[in-house]
Amino acid sequence: MKRVAIVGAGMTQFKEHFGLGIKELVPMAVSEMEASLDKGLDRAKIEAAWFGELTTSDGFPSGILADSCGLMDIPVTRIENACATGNDAVRNASYAVGAGVIDVALVVGADKVRESSARGTFWEWAGLTRDLAWDYPLGLVAPANFALHVARYLHESGATREHMAMVAVKNHRHALTNPKAQLRYEITIEQVLAAPTVVAPFGLLDCTPQSDGAAALLLVSEDVVDQYTDHPVWVRGTGLGLDRVMHQHKRDMTSFPPTVKASKAAYAMAGIGPGDVDVAEVHDCFSGVELISYEDLGFAEKFGAAALIESGATTIGGSIPVNPSGGLKAKGHPPGATGVAQCVELFEQLRGHSTNQVDGARIGLAHNIGGPTAVSAVTVLSNQKG
């Protein structure tokens, strides 16, 4: 298998882009990616594209990417894998490049959550991820889906809402310097605990905002990487894991088995372990999910997440900084774009140019968990070819 490198990365700001459609956001992200290439890009060299989009605002996704970016002569494939869509798009494109079928692949992720009314989203998303007869009518909305896990996790682990709040506070602080982030303001633990309840145990400030945005990466094979940059970021490992789709069929809800499976696969492919990761972008759609993910990714032992966040290890300057971009919590979460944008952040971290730089970062990990908590995708990147 050929080695695959990321040589360009770009993204739009994540926010409520009421004034821009998917047909604007996608080409904006691709153009910014293009501008990031050290040696420039001739778009005619792009041989195929993968487009991660969860919903289909404005219609046929693959066609919209091709049409809006002037890429009418290449194959485009839409990837939809719930909230793991972004990193799964990276995985699929890296397979094609790694297999030697093509040398240059475009990866785009985008979604417009705010194309629907703020509350209308609940049913639209439930319709994508729930059994229509059994679970959908119960009102198992997205926050409730994760809260069922976190409630049990708090019950068994001894972690508290304060520990969840520490995640939110940290990620808001991290977002302060990120011009692409949606929520660039500091919050306090007291504010998180006092915020209106969304789905107990989540208050409003434990939750990701609803976001619009797009992100893009250019993946190339080791054979042509020199034509694009002298500072590539290598795709060292990818993994995807699944679980039972109904919550009542998940035996241990204090863990997300898809994350364990996906990270295990990605670590094995990269030839590293969790202790080798210098910086991580972790799926913190709800604060408690970041805690559980510390354990599933191997950053903490079982029920050791509370101690890890308390120690400051996951803050910039700590031993394993998590979500320097602000994470989903503060940067925002347009699902199709989220995983791709995590890789945009890691691309900058591993080239030493992030607005919230982790000193000397050599290995980065991006992680998504989503749908009915039944799918996870993990990508391991490094500035060393390995």
Add this chain to the structure above:
Amino acid sequence: MTNVSAVGTYLPVWATKAGRVTGPDEDVVTMAVEAGLAALGDRSGEVRNIVLVSRDLPLIEGGNSAAVLAGLGLDAHVPVVEQLGGAPATLDAIANAAAGTLVLAADLAPAGAGAVLVSHDGPSLTEPGRVTRSLPITSRGRDGERRDYADPRLELQRGLHVAVDALELQDKPVVVAGTTVKIARELCAGTPPELPVAGASAAVFALAGLEQIGAGGLVLAVEQASAAAARLGGVPTVVRNELAQREPARLRDNPGPDIAISLAAYDRAFEAKVRWEAGSCNACGTLAFPPRLRCFECGSEAGWSLTPLPRTGEVYSCVTVHVPVPGLPTPYSLAIVQLDGTEVRALVKVTGVGPGEIAIGDRGSLVLRRVAVRSGIPDYGYALLPDAVAGSAEEESR
């Protein structure tokens, strides 16, 4: 002559000054099933046919009967008559039933339901009388809108009194269904039991009232200008599923688009969902809920058979949704319940308690409720009734 072999009653937990009210997850079907299960106990094998009396039937075009049969665990071949009527119609149905008839009656305001199993044992119901006249003081037509003529003295004098006189009763009744406490006292010999309902199910609560009196007697049922009477020959066997009353939870209605439904998916799920049954793998017996083609355990795709699930369990995890969800009253609680004696867990709504009054480790029973109304279609399934609620009713009755 018929025999009142078993009487069951049901009252929802929620109450206002005007009486019991249904929760957002209850209707005539779910309440009739609660009362029916109370009456039947282990006698469901005796049921040959069902009469369901109400003026608040949810699905006028059909669909109620199948849910009633499934909720009661009865065979789909049992005939069900859905009858519009009030207290006289219910008393009439009981007094003229063939042995093997389960008469169900339910009302929305005040809310409650009753059931009578007519079989070969229990006190006799004799001397049936019936007078049917027209004085539509309250009217509700095809548009569903209720109109009130608002003339209580006319109703009393030209309605109730004329009807009761026409029955030519030999003696005074001991209980009256379908009217106010005050009028019932005027009509009765002695102090009649106060009934919590006034519609179709009031006739069953009147029969149950004879258990409180401790003797048989003449039962009168009235509605506008019609009346029915019958004499119960002794004290009936009564099982009351009457939950201790609580103030209605403060819920927020969230207007929104209709909640979508796939009737194909509804149809596939119906039997297991409304009968509370799992698929048991034909190869290894592992239970799957909901039923599924491929067995979790042995991987067999050779098929499965429906098998009843336990109706008690313990909360494994639970959450309360506070954020406004269009089309659902909020807040509401969801629980994953570990069913007793099985590996099966179920994801259900919580019923009978205020939002958030549920915790991991709590125990409860699974009861038929209307999980949602989807594009006008009631979607029935099971909800967790915490033991804290059911327990409080037992204490009250002691």
